[in-house]
Amino acid sequence: MAVETEESMLVRVQRENFSIDEELTRVRSRSSRIGGIAMFLGTARDRSKGRDVSAMTFEHYEGMAQKKLKEIREQALRDFDIIEALVLHRYGPIEIGENIVLIIVGAEHRADAFKACQWCIDELKKITPIWKMEYTPEGEVWVEEHP
Amino acid sequence: MLKVRLFGMLKTLVPGGKELELALPSGTQVKDLVDALHAQYPQLGELLLQKKVLVSVNQEIAHWDTALIEQDEIALLPPFAGGA
Numbered sequence: 001m002a003v004e005t006e007e008s009m010l011v012r013v014q015r016e017n018f019s020i021d022e023e024l025t026r027v028r029s030r031s032s033r034i035g036g037i038a039m040f041l042g043t044a045r046d047r048s049k050g051r052d053v054s055a056m057t058f059e060h061y062e063g064m065a066q067k068k069l070k071e072i073r074e075q076a077l078r079d080f081d082i083i084e085a086l087v088l089h090r091y092g093p094i095e096i097g098e099n100i101v102l103i104i105v106g107a108e109h110r111a112d113a114f115k116a117c118q119w120c121i122d123e124l125k126k127i128t129p130i131w132k133m134e135y136t137p138e139g140e141v142w143v144e145e146h147p
Numbered sequence: 148m149l150k151v152r153l154f155g156m157l158k159t160l161v162p163g164g165k166e167l168e169l170a171l172p173s174g175t176q177v178k179d180l181v182d183a184l185h186a187q188y189p190q191l192g193e194l195l196l197q198k199k200v201l202v203s204v205n206q207e208i209a210h211w212d213t214a215l216i217e218q219d220e221i222a223l224l225p226p227f228a229g230g231a
Contacts, residue, residue: 045231060229061152063159067206101229125230
């Protein structure tokens with residue numbers, strides 16, 4: 001499969017869904033030395049803090065969100081023994097069961113791929129200016145509305 | 148005049164929503180901005196003082212003594228909730 005592999009494609013914030021197959025191909029085509037790939041896919045669940053959730057919307061800070069995802073990828077490449085990392089997050093309205101976030105890490109060996117993948121998603125949650133509004137029977141709720 | 152962008156739940160705390168304008172001179176520090184916001188919007192001010200809401204300047208998290216000029220891109224960031 002021919003897939004674009006510019007660096008800008010490895011860090012994206014986008015409204016539309018993504019193809020996991022295409023993104024996986026994008027990462028593995030970066031190097032034939034990759035021998036282990038770890039992936040985290042976050043999807044929209046129908047329950048949150050004891051409430052039913054019927055849909056959600058993600059808001060992001062355009063520019064800063066991309067900048068932080070880029071920093072995460074670059075730091076992961078520096079701090080872990082990995083070959084490539086891809087970080088994608090969607091924004092806008094998302095239905096239950098849909099994809100939200102994707103991290104794919106390619107390394108020579110599995111241990112580094114797993115470790116870096118977990119670090120990337122943890123760090124994304126910490127430093128990336130993205131917010132979630134959930135639609136519940138009680139109305140629209142910003143997650144962490146009472147921070 | 149400083150313009151301040153609001154995100155997430157903060158838009159529900161401030162009438163009119165997405166952006167605030169504050170008549171503060173260039174050279175004002177972030178802490179002065181927080182004081183001015185606290186005076187006008189006490190609930191928002193409390194969140195800022197407790198550092199539950201962060202201030203960013205030109206897309207980087209700012210400190211209390213960061214000086215502000217009119218051209219700066221200033222934003223208030225409630226706790227992040229990306230991921231799944």
